[in-house]
Amino acid sequence: MIQERQALNGGSVLVTGVASGIGRSIALRLIADGYAVLGLDIDPSPPPGLAGFEAVDITQPAEARKALAQLLAAHGAVLRLVNNVGSSRRENVIDSSGDTQRWLNRLNLGSALLCLQAVLPGMREARFGRVVNITSRAAMGRETRSAYSATKSALASLTRSWARDFAAEGITVNAVGPGTINTDLFSRNNPPNAPDVTRLREGVPMRRIGEPEEIAQAVSFFLDTRSSYITGQTLYVCGGLSLGAVSPAGNGPPLDDAIAPRP
Amino acid sequence: MPARADDVPATAEQSRTPLLLVGTPTDFTTTIAATLSKAGYAPVPAQLDDIPASAIAAPPPAILVLPPVLDRVDARIPVEDFIDALDAILVPAGLMARDLVARRGADQGTRIVVLLDSAVTGPAHNTVAAAAMGGLLGLARSWALEFAPLLVTVNVVVIGFDPAADPGAPRLPHMLPQPDVKAVAHAVAFFLDPRAASITGQVLSVCGGRLASGLPL
Numbered sequence: 001m002i003q004e005r006q007a008l009n010g011g012s013v014l015v016t017g018v019a020s021g022i023g024r025s026i027a028l029r030l031i032a033d034g035y036a037v038l039g040l041d042i043d044p045s046p047p048p049g050l051a052g053f054e055a056v057d058i059t060q061p062a063e064a065r066k067a068l069a070q071l072l073a074a075h076g077a078v079l080r081l082v083n084n085v086g087s088s089r090r091e092n093v094i095d096s097s098g099d100t101q102r103w104l105n106r107l108n109l110g111s112a113l114l115c116l117q118a119v120l121p122g123m124r125e126a127r128f129g130r131v132v133n134i135t136s137r138a139a140m141g142r143e144t145r146s147a148y149s150a151t152k153s154a155l156a157s158l159t160r161s162w163a164r165d166f167a168a169e170g171i172t173v174n175a176v177g178p179g180t181i182n183t184d185l186f187s188r189n190n191p192p193n194a195p196d197v198t199r200l201r202e203g204v205p206m207r208r209i210g211e212p213e214e215i216a217q218a219v220s221f222f223l224d225t226r227s228s229y230i231t232g233q234t235l236y237v238c239g240g241l242s243l244g245a246v247s248p249a250g251n252g253p254p255l256d257d258a259i260a261p262r263p
Numbered sequence: 264m265p266a267r268a269d270d271v272p273a274t275a276e277q278s279r280t281p282l283l284l285v286g287t288p289t290d291f292t293t294t295i296a297a298t299l300s301k302a303g304y305a306p307v308p309a310q311l312d313d314i315p316a317s318a319i320a321a322p323p324p325a326i327l328v329l330p331p332v333l334d335r336v337d338a339r340i341p342v343e344d345f346i347d348a349l350d351a352i353l354v355p356a357g358l359m360a361r362d363l364v365a366r367r368g369a370d371q372g373t374r375i376v377v378l379l380d381s382a383v384t385g386p387a388h389n390t391v392a393a394a395a396m397g398g399l400l401g402l403a404r405s406w407a408l409e410f411a412p413l414l415v416t417v418n419v420v421v422i423g424f425d426p427a428a429d430p431g432a433p434r435l436p437h438m439l440p441q442p443d444v445k446a447v448a449h450a451v452a453f454f455l456d457p458r459a460a461s462i463t464g465q466v467l468s469v470c471g472g473r474l475a476s477g478l479p480l
Contacts (some may be wrong), residue, residue, distance in 0.1 A: 093364070094361055101354045101357050106346055109349060110346045113342050113390070117338065138405075142405050143408035146402050147357060148358075149352075150397075150402045154400025155397070157383055157385045157396060159385065159392055160393070164388075240273060
């Protein structure tokens, strides 16, 4: 099965934000899938096994264009792209100065367009391409992170728009929307037994925080050659959180307990 | 209490509900404002990046954010221009919410309605508008969550048609007739109504069915 997948897939895939967190897990998964993974990150410590890497601040378009050009010159056309890089900042609306929105417009949205423009000529020539945008469950709205939510909702709209733009050329554009994921950054900011973590976990229907490898699983699916008739879709990988916000009690006990006869 | 957004007699000016109309007016949104005026609102125009000091000092109980007017630009746009376009819309929108709602603190029922056009569904060759409308949608839904404790509601009405762009479009047999501007105004008035106090974070497309499934919620 793995050999079949490698035969079908392979080739280069560009992953942004590859040094840590979800991006790192995506890269490692795609290497295991048989891809030649090219990475971009501001952090010059990529995961092992990449075929190519450029350290660059992707919020600076001119610098990022150069880095992309170097990767493409060295490795040829890239027919798969994972727009993963992104960040967030906790900020109540009352504290906003606009700076967070400006920063995230560059990092979460400008980077996606920049990378798309870089790889698009090769995809068009090959009449084949796979683009996966990493959005977020927060695209549906998130208090204390409205600027972040705006950029992820925008990326969801762009996913649908770009899917329509390029569908006739064999290029699919889909999105994966993570819920709360156990990245290194999350762990550093949220000790395992902190009240906030307990509240977050109990608010998820599956009662657990997701793992980065579970995001990589969805990304791998969309990148697969056989996912050729799927475009413009968003797959939430969130333990059911996208079903809607409920109080922890609203998730209910496991069914066996709920229907067990009283002693 | 404002009346229905139909052709009803105008009320006396002093009893009308102030309605801040934020954004660049078009013929379409001007007609919406006129309809809401007949329904008991007193529209006060403002630009997204230039909210009057008087409105900040005494925020109105009703705010209607108009959809930004954007040229159709595809994915070939220089990234720098793309970012500038988003900054010009999303940054002042956030500051407007800060100045008119968040800094006001405990509130007694401000109603915010954000009007978006169908670019939020992601039409082809419309990169800037898709991102801008999608961004405003994310802001509106987040404001709904963050402002709920202040008793402020935030809802979205998606205008699912552009009669100016396609006035002669044939009626599709499996859809309702093209809704007119009064149908959009009616939806706006519904969300602005004080009786809609427990409705927030919702997205309502007024489209005659044309956007059904076009906007995953």
